[in-house]
Amino acid sequence: MRQKFLLFCALLLVFLSGISQNKEKETFRLFFLGGQSNMEGHGLNTELPDSLSGTNESVWIFHGFPIGDGNQKGGLGKWDNLKPGNGAGFTSGAVSNKLSHKFGPELSFGKKLEQLYPGEKIAIIKYARGGSSIDSLAAREYGSWEIDYRGINGINQFDHFLTTVRGALSTKDIDGNGIEDVLVPSGIIWMQGESDATITKDIASRYYSNLKRLMELIRAVFHDDNLGVVIGKISDSGMDNNGKTWRFAELVQYAQEEYVRNDKNAAIVRDTENYDYSDPWHYDSEGYIDLGKKFAEAVYQMNKK
Template sequence: MQKKVIIVLVLTHMLSIALAQNNEKETFRLFFLGGQSNMEGHGLNTELPDSLRGTIENVWIYQGCAVGDENQKGGLGKWDNLKPGNGAGFISDGVTNKLSRKFGPELSFGKKLQELYPGEKIALIKYARGGSSIDSLAAREYGSWEFDYQGSNGINQFDHFLTTIIGALCVKDIDGNGIEDVLVPSGIIWMQGESDAVLSKDIAFRYYANLKRLMDLIRAVFRNDDIPVVIGKISDSGMDNQGKTWEFGELIQYAQEEYVRKDKNAAIVRDTQFYQYSDPWHYDSKGYIDLGIKFAEAISILSKAK
């Protein structure tokens, strides 16, 4: 834990320096996208409309490679233009990104932000791991975001998140135009909770406290206790044999609503209840496109309200 606290302090120092030395530099609005598989994304690139098939101008993304706990390669990435392929199956070794045949909400999110902030540059940092929980007792083989979770070698999903952030912030010119960049943290987008709704009522009951603590920690990394947070409300496809995929899903939904009720700088996207599914766990391509748009609209409204 002590090592991780030191890393967080180093990150906050890096951001402090970047924000303090904003002379003759380019400014980017920076957004973090995190969570589990519906943030990772299972939309099919072949089903994208023409408006989302190419490179999204003035939007860059740094995506950390998603792996399980204990794996020391988690979080490696490289800045690139936003385009299709940052969904499930994306991998990076820190030198080369290998795009996948899938996309997540980041694609339409970046496109919508381009419309909401015309002429501005946007930077996205994404780390999402399918099946990951916040509660360590629900980690299974997928991983846990719990800050203090040790596992077998002390590496968890929060560590992979930190690796992603460090790798992204160490680059001083993310668009490669020869001008040093200043990344201004502007929002956290979180789509997760299904894995905490699977195993027990006790785990689901702890979700509010776990979610609040995790968002507080992520905000601390970005040196802003009031940075806007948008939560994607989990939904249920009803496609398993019992007609209910997440046994304790209602408890997670209640906790998500409670979080945004109590946090004046948080909002929730509820449109997920209307989405269609490609399998029992993941939205279809249209759902991911709409989700990204709704995330962008919500974070824009929160930012204007501050």
């Protein structure tokens, strides 16, 4: 697994080194959105305001097909303009994307970035798998982001992430205007942790070290050890029978805060504690819209530093 990761990083470095060649190119700010179901998104397209219900011609997205460990189609995708339908239920076979009736934080995230970076081109890479954990002992049928986890057929969620990035960066002209594009990594947005807060206290207690290692690996993929990370703090709907959906949520929440305290290039969005829910596990449409805006504002402030 590590050999495959190192080979991927070497190939990516070759790609990124090409940005110094002297010929006409366009530059995009590139952001990665990753995590589990509240990054995947369960907002309803029918509940979107007019400002987000159409196609955003200024923002592009490569959404890797989210699927369980072991499936070789995981991470396949195709660049497209940002529009509703990149939420739960989205699929792709690399040749074409099949949009769903749901959306995630990406819509308002892209719209807000467009406002914060006027005149600049924005690109988003998204890979998020509902129910996925970092710790392999919480993987179940949803999958694990642990790089060394063998999973099924030796393929895990980190492999699907690498497939997503590889597919996104293999396209030299993402907007199809005939000019080669340079994608400049500008931030990692991570919304995940609920699954690691569900199974056992030991798994939840390992979340800090698991999160730290995973963010280091994702930074390494984008060849920037100082790339800004924005963490979405998990919250609890209290809608389960015992009034608590995530049994060990406090341990994961503490780990998320601890990670941000110890990493000078990390920030956290805490507004999730104020959101309403569509079910015990997922925010409502209004929550996803606000979350995307808060993610954009947080990464913008980090990049200003």
